Amino acid sequence: MDQPETTGQKGHTRTRSGVKATRPRSSTKGPLEVDDTPLAAAAQPPSNPLSPGLQPPQQQHKMASSLPVGHATTRSPRTSSPLPRSPALSPGPGHLRRGPSRPKDFSFLLRPEIYHALTPFNIPPAFRNSPKQPAPDTSISDLLARGQFRYAAIAATQALTGTGTGVYPQPDPSDHAKIFNLLYTRLACLTLIDSTALAAQEAKAMGDLNSSFYLDEETLTHVVPWELRVLNVRLQAVGFGDLRRAVMSYYELVREARGCLAKARAQHDNSMRELWKERLGDLGVRVAGVLVEMGDLKGAAGHLRSLKGEGGKMGMSRGLLWLQLGDVEAARQCVEGEGEMDRVVERAVDALCDMADGQYESALQKWRRLREEEGVKDEMVGVNEGVCCLYVGRLQEGNVLLEGLVDSGKASHSLLFNLTTMYELCTERSRGLKVKLSEKVAGMKETAGGWEKTNADFKL
Template identity: 30%
Template structure:
């Protein structure tokens, strides 16, 4: 949505020609990449209510770490400054409210920057909110900075950073649909507007002396993938999301095949190609096309053992989601895992099979051997196994014990709230008591984390 003062009409941008591609899931043909092609895949955030660490790997979502650290930008710096003032239009950004934030966690939004406020100061305030996990307030501030008039329209680095924070924080605060609508303002990310073409000023004689160079996308790679997914949601067209990911993968392959790509860049573009492949799998899962997702994941099986365990855990989880327990068990039997990962996956398989007693026994063993940082998650999964087994008081006691110990991650609060709904007519009072307890513990421990009503099923 362009503002009145914007000199370039976004809707008139020319799109790059549609590429034909074998897709992101084919092996990289460059033999020089043989040692680096199976680079580690990004670890996505957990989004299942009763998931273990292994469950995170099958369905990656973009976030602050989007929740994924931003990919390092390679290639040439932006040669031609872009006029991005069309992204400063106040009508793009939805007004945010704290009505969905429980009372004890509400804090006032920061005032928007003024002309006297430096961009650096505003970004410091934004970083402070992010460090405290104040995602809704950070999303509000990012939008305020974008519309304040303090950011130069040609400062693409700052604009893209603010957009990444805005989208990610909206997702993390439960406002995915708002982020999807706002991402539509970026319009066609494959248009020539978003590319620097290093071949434009090249003389005809140079074509013989210098090889063709691939046009360089000006947007950070992680933001680009995030925006493509959000746009597919915003336009209610999931197949669009898959096709644009395939185009992005073809671009990765172009960078890998051009002679001007340095060895360091080849390693990074190989990682990006694998990252896009995982995003394709995730998009197919979101579409409900699990069979295609499994076939797609099969095509990117690592050739070395170093990364095969992660791939196998992802495939097992996809098979469980499909209900194909026979293949899930076969993968489990034929693969090697660390003792901790093996116990976690075996417990998930047991739950999926309805063998809840075996699941609780496996998780009890896992709790004793788990890394201290993962003990709380293992205990929570054990409580879920108890719940499925019908031992509701034991599950409730275990989850309340975790709350008393100072833990308050989302799946824990949701699962305990679910038990309150199942076991008491005073579930709302019990949830409010849990909210007050968590708020008090955070204050005593000097910690800060934002919650929304959905975290407590309110």
């Protein structure tokens, strides 16, 4: 303890107060700019920070008890057609290869108590009693190709837990590729059938994906596919009710993606370079979306202005976010470009901007020209055209337009919701029309976009 310091006057002493050394706040360089990637970033190994308080102590103890003998338990793991498997992340040039890696035990992800039962009570009778219901021995890949997402989620659970009576064999606890492929199928299908809350609870079993437990000991590459890691960020934030966690986790993925992009550029690997550029752009939009959800509109606007990239799909995503922020001009600017695809996207965003300004008559004409002149038969164009008909008072015209989309084989949630809304506005006996609509959709051919619907889709 410091000794009292005397001032020289009798009877007066002054004690030096203890001063704690503080670490100055480090400057944060925006890691989302694709074109500003130092090659030196690739030489830095990925850090593995643990988010404090992610799991309750009893859960950490349970997870630790499931780890293989000899593994350090101070860090516990943390949250249409066949789903693609992403390539493994490559380490930077500075990574050193170690000796032969020992097989990791992922049996803690194979426990039946992790996964929830899915009941058909929220499915309309037309789907529950349909002859299109799959057979018990249908493969998961076939279920995904036919849009049977609820059954695919059930089949993935049966394969993970070994409860499928031999139809779906349980993977070996060390076969991380198969385990994570099944787990991604399970969680992605749950989100597609509007069971995100269940997916968020089940994702907690993975623990901290930034833990060194999920790194290959020989190559130091991450054993979890990229798509699952991105999905896990969202589910962890929902499961723990903390959206700030998602922002921090996305930035961890951004830093890693920048290193992989730098390495691809250094090796002149154009295919990998485009892949990581696309992933960086996707992460940038996701961060902005989370900021909007958090209510940080100023931060979201500043973040969107810092993003770089071309038009197309990413331009459309940024444009929609600008519309959520109420900046119509910024939404138009982010899709300006050249090329046929960019022109279609630009005209679509322009029509959406008119709708955001309440100019539904002008928007209706733009959607109609986009469908007739450009030959765009996308369902989104038809649905928005029908919605504009509703707002300008042409309910019968909009009703016919949306029913025509259903007759052509379209059946998205947005289409069904808007059509049933028109039923409610046109007649007091709308329930009969909704039931008939559910029967019509149940008789459609199964597609990878999803076949089975819920009562909420038809507002039943």
